[in-house]
Amino acid sequence: MTENAPFLSDETNYTDFWLCSNLTQFKVMASKKLYDVFSDNFLTCHICLHEYEDPRVLPCYHTFCLACLAQHVAASGSGGNIKCPVCLQEAPVPPGGIEKLVRNFFLSKVKDFMLTTENKDKMCGNCDSQVAQFYCQDCRHFLCENCRQKQHDAIKILRGHKIISASDHDKQVQEEMDARLFCDKHKGQQLIFYCTDDDVVVCRDCILTKHNKHNCVDIADVAKIHKEKINSAFNHLSKNIALFEKAESEISKQQKYTTDVVNKTVTDIQQQEADIIKEVQRISAQLIAEAKDHAATHMKSLEAEKDRVQLQKVSIHSTCEFAKQLVQHGSHTEVMTHAKNIQARMKELNNVRPTVQVKTIEITFSKGKLPADFFGRVTMLEWIDEFESSMKNVWDISCSQSGTIYLVSVISCKLTAISPSHEVIFQVDVPSPRGVTVLSDDRLVVTCRDGCRVYSSSGKHVKTFGQGDMSYPQGVTLDNNGHILVCDMNNKCICGYDAVQYNLINKIGIPMCNNPRYIAVLPCRDTIVVSDSDGHCVYGVTPQGDVVFQYGTPGEEGSGDGYLNYPWGVCTDSVGHIFIADQWNHRVVVLTSDGQLLRYVVGPEQVSAPAGVAIDIKGQLVVGMYGGKVKTFRYVY
Template sequence: MTAPLLSSRLANKTLKESQETARCSLCLNSFTSPKILPCFHTYCLNCIREYTESNAHNQKFACPLCAFECVIPPGGVNELQTNFYIKAAQTKSSVAANSPCQICDDGSRAEKNCLECEQNLCQNCSRSHLKMKSSRDHHLVSLTERSHAGEGQVTSKSFCEKHKGDELSFYCRKCSIPICLRCKVTTHEQHTSEDLSDVAAEIRVLLTDMLKGAQNVLPKFHGHLNDVTFYSDHLEKERDKLKAEIVEQTMKLHETIDDLSRKMSEDVDDEFCVEMARLGTRRDMISDKTTSFSTQLHSANQVVCFGSDADIAWNRDNLAEQLQNMASMRTPADMIRLRMDFVPSTSMDSPSFSELIGALKKIRDPTDVKVEEYSSFSVDNSFKAVSSVCPTDEGTAWIALGWTADLHLFYRQGIKIKAHVVSRTIDFIARDAENHLIMSSNEQKMVGKPGPGFNLDSFASFPGYHPRGITVTQDGDILICLAQSAAFQDYRASHKNKVVRLSDNGKVLMEYGADGKLFMYPLRVAANVNGDICVSDSRKQSVVIVKASGELKTEYSGSPADEQREQKTVFDPRGITCDARGHIFVADGASHSIHMLEHTGMFLGKLVTEANGLYGPYSVAIDKEDFLWVGCRDANVKVYKLNWS
């Protein structure tokens, strides 16, 4: 027999709900037909029905907030347990004072409301309601009585499945189940039994202690959120303080060093911009976990404190397991912090202008990331190169293969969803600010967006140039690599290859490297969180990082040489992407690895190498959930999960 999860007697709880628990986490509106899951999270019936239609597998689904695995009842989500606590609170707030009984005609004042029938009942009608066979197990909320916390009392009865009319009032110690009086004197006559209320009181004591252990975790989450807020304020103050010190010092120097002062101030802003982006990512992660845990703890508290004797007895093991898991839940690791200091010059006799101002000292704790291979799959049976991977926000990615007109959509697990034949051969795929696909066709010398039938409608054309890589900035501008030859092997010194910035309507806003001095063959481009433009130059064999203003920031030409080698290996940069923390990831076809760089271009390490089974990486992309997609030269795609400390 399946026992209900939720209390049949809800009391001692204020009607004033917190924002997290008064609204459905899926639709963000007040609950409609609230259903509670075994993990204590509650959702509207329609919301959880729509969610399971898209996410259930083998009659199971993961809770949207905590990912706890739940089983769909045989009759569907309609049979999930109703959260009578929330229904009672909604009823109390909606029923007018001194409402009349809706059953009898003598004008008696309503004392209770049936949550199933949604009718107001006087005292006599409510007694009759609980005696009728069709409604004896309904839940009645008191409209007049209030507990010390201000909420009306809710009552209901639990009946024996074998003896339908007998109420459960005893507990069999041997069988660990609630039983009725007839069960006690028949089937369980030789078993030790006790009053259900006594056993429930005993279980409540045990679960209350466990509940206290779970409650101790929530302040830790709040502490981490407070730490993030304090650190955010501290960063802003330190940024202003550092810039003020820089300006004060440079005011004492000659006008010829103003340009150096400007560059140093931009470096400060650049560091803090990246740090704030990392902080925002961490804040969102902790906030989501805190909300999930808070609502879970709230529902657990209601079940333990206000559940009926039968509910408590039925769900003892499940409640104990959930509360133990909650009490032992790991909170986030300590935050990686940036420390910067400005050291003013103490001498005016320095040989260079830069030394006259001073120096910025930056210290950041080492980046710790664990890489786990999530999936590996082939796009088709060919050995063509995966030229582009474009993740979406739904855990899928569009894939271009072998510079053909074929476009493939895959789940990150490697399951193919569909394929389209585009009207042009495809070199690279990106998404614009409105999440519409935008593609470059190296062969047809155009950039387009798919229209009806996935025909590629021209968005921008560049006579004399072959468009290659594309990316979209945080402002919605579009960056496109342009080369005067279709392949980097055909590059000539006279070529003036460049990167252009377009508005969302195709207007050219700026050109980078139009004089031919900045790039040799810009193949792929990525926009970093601080506005930097990161370009993989396959002919130059380096990654060129340019500020949004067009000023060269730095170049990266491969990882430092190993101590046991006389010189470093060849660097063959192909695909390039940036994450929300400012890191740069580069696919190196020569060493069969993925390089990870700081936003400054400093080498941090190789995330994945040939030793991990990676061969011929050509394209790389990262989605919003920190899954790194790597397209290889043999039609294979590998997906890695990046777990940051």
């Protein structure tokens, strides 16, 4: 028989016998009201959501109707396995099929027992208003006299059902509960023994035949022992419920927090939408007004020109009309009186031509190009992990391809390697270690008081280089060519070394810095990112020392956009984001590859005095803090 699996074997498992024999303990609390409570949960199949019909127990000890299990297995197409619909645990179908699953006799008897106790509460299952006098064994319903005659027996197909009195039904159920289980192989023989060799309950005849050489004991004795064991295991296991309830509560809190966060984010987006619409409407109204003002000015000029032309036209017209009337109707005296003047006037007007200045204008709208993130962007930050390092203050942090995290601290004078499971792999003494980086083959470079030390991945000191080249080596990283770059704080320069012979290749001056500390290199270009702690700035410089960007206000600390407060560690990710440990603003600032503020990815709610930042093999942000705590975050842009 398979251990811990409630499948039927040739004999009945003793646990079912024990459950049935203890059913009478429920007598003291049985009533129809209690049955209704049980029926809502304890006696309800989780598949069909009705009361159990032929309940069967799975190895995970969840119970379902046999027919429901058969349909579930057929629908799932799992073949030889049964996946519990409640806990999703899989178990093999027992030999002989689903029908060989153990019957939950206990539940069946509890149901019948509760329905048959306390006659005063036992009502007709049809009308629910009259006391039941009969019980139909086929319908499995109690009936009053009226419902039996006028409804049940009136239906021709139901007339053949076996109906007994309610009192006889009570007696049958009581006898069934009080009776012991009988052996299905030896008729009339009670299962009163337990075979310790086969872990099955047997009858007297079973001992004489199949189990004659086995150790068989009285079932009452072994049941008592196992009751104590089960009770002890129950007491221990039930204590875990509180742990799961606590975990469930914590998840619920996280769900509520997530809901609150997304609601706030949605509100912020909607407010941004409203603000942008308002601003767009303001700008639109302004541009429309400007266009109309331009048109009005031009129209005023055209109107003045039009008036001038019209006046000239009126002068010509009136002169022509006077001349016409003079010729047609004037006397000789009148003609001669105006002859010279009218002719001179017409001659003058004949030389006048309408002069229309070409003032056609174009009033157009030039559409501006919107930045890709003009509206904003949604990002997600997920707190993945945290642990307390043995260091009081983390100065720098680096991650290897194998997932190991390396920490250094000037105060503790230690280099510590932490495994992905937060176990200390090694810890070695280093004189005032300030920076750490991992080479491609998992060698380590640690900057310290006596230069740059090279360690193996197991923590063995291999070599020291850089003595005499630098005054105060601090941050260290690799460039895109695999060269080692070291920031010399006192000399305000970056020294480059080859990673094989550790020979000095070049020096890059960074005179704009007050106290250059830590460095990182953008993966998509050769720009070196330098943190200037006392200058409250971060710079991007080329290998030639040219400054390509500056973030922060030199010499001025602050917490607003464009300000830093003693920036410390820096790092970059695979797509070119720049991460800055903005130490005393208690946040991590993210810049684009050209030094523009992208967002604050981590704030005072998550970190306190961040010092070291690194990107691990999974692309997650690892933050080391002065207090010695290390946290890992997953961020999505």
